[in-house]
Amino acid sequence: MTRPRNYQTEAIIIKKIKLGEADRILTLYTPYLGKIRAVAKGVRRPRSKLAGHLELLTHSLVSLARGRNLDTITGSQTINSFLPLKSDLQLISYALYATELVDQFTAEHIENYPLFQLLLETLHQLCQAGNNELALRYFELHLLNQVGYRPQLQQCVSCRQPLEPTINSFCPGAGGMLCPSCCQSQPLTRPVSVNALKVLRLLQSSGYDIVVKLKMDPELSHQLEMVMRDYLRYLLEREVKSAAWLDTLRSKVNSI
Numbered sequence: 001m002t003r004p005r006n007y008q009t010e011a012i013i014i015k016k017i018k019l020g021e022a023d024r025i026l027t028l029y030t031p032y033l034g035k036i037r038a039v040a041k042g043v044r045r046p047r048s049k050l051a052g053h054l055e056l057l058t059h060s061l062v063s064l065a066r067g068r069n070l071d072t073i074t075g076s077q078t079i080n081s082f083l084p085l086k087s088d089l090q091l092i093s094y095a096l097y098a099t100e101l102v103d104q105f106t107a108e109h110i111e112n113y114p115l116f117q118l119l120l121e122t123l124h125q126l127c128q129a130g131n132n133e134l135a136l137r138y139f140e141l142h143l144l145n146q147v148g149y150r151p152q153l154q155q156c157v158s159c160r161q162p163l164e165p166t167i168n169s170f171c172p173g174a175g176g177m178l179c180p181s182c183c184q185s186q187p188l189t190r191p192v193s194v195n196a197l198k199v200l201r202l203l204q205s206s207g208y209d210i211v212v213k214l215k216m217d218p219e220l221s222h223q224l225e226m227v228m229r230d231y232l233r234y235l236l237e238r239e240v241k242s243a244a245w246l247d248t249l250r251s252k253v254n255s256i
C-alpha cells in the first residue's frame with residue numbers, strides 16, 4: 001500500500017533555519033510522527049499567508065505533501081500561538097531551552113506521544129505566572145524519563161542501598177545518586193542536600209498540578225539547576241546551546 005501524498009498533523013514548531021531566498025526548513029515536533037523536518041516555501045516573504053502559523057513555539061495543525069527528501073508544508077492553522085511567551089524575552093529563552101532539549105534528545109520519525117504532551121504542557125505552564133525554574137526542572141526530569149535516561153534518585157546506584165537522609169551525591173556518569181561511602185571512589189559527583197533530593201524526587205514522581213504549589217528559595221533552586229545541568233551536559237557530551245544562552249541571559253537580567 002502506498003502512503004497518501006498529502007497528510008496533516010498537529011505540530012509544535014521547535015526550530016527554523018533559512019533556506020535559499022525566501023524559504024525555511026522547519027523542525028516540527030508531532031504527537032504521532034515524532035520529530036520531522038519540512039520545507040516551508042516563501043515564508044520569509046512579507047506577504048506569506050503561512051508565516052504567522054509557522055512561527056517558532058507555535059502549536060499548529062500543519063498540512064504537508066511528501067517529497068523525495070524533505071516534505072513540503074502546504075498549509076498551517078494556528079491552534080495556540082502562546083502569545084504570553086513571545087512577549088517576554090526570558091520566557092522565550094526558557095521555551096527555546098525546552099525545545100532545544102527535545103531536538104537534542106530525539107531522532108527523526110520516532111513517535112513519542114508523552115514527550116509531545118510534556119512539551120505542550122510545559123509551554124502552557126510557562127504562559128502561567130509561576131515558578132518557571134521549577135517548571136524547567138520538571139520538564140528536564142520528565143524528558144529524561146521519556147527518552148530513557150531517568151535518573152535513579154531512590155537508592156545508591158553503586159551499592160543499591162536506600163539513601164539515608166544526609167548529604168548524598170549525584171553522579172552523572174552513573175545516572176543517579178551515590179551514598180557517602182560509594183561517592184568517595186567517584187571523582188565527578190555533585191553533593192545534593194536532603195531538601196534538594198526531596199524536591200527532585202517530588203518533581204520526578206508528580207504532575208505539574210503538585211509542582212506548581214512548591215515554594216523554593218534561590219539557593220535550593222540553584223542546586224537543582226546545577227544537578228540537572230551536570231547530568232544533561234554529560235548525556236549530550238557537549239554544551240547545550242540554549243543552556244549557555246540561558247546563562248548569558250540570566251547574567252544580563254541580574255545585572256539590570
Ligand SMILES: [Zn+2]
Pocket residue numbers: 156157158159160161178179180181182183
Ligand atoms: Zn552506595
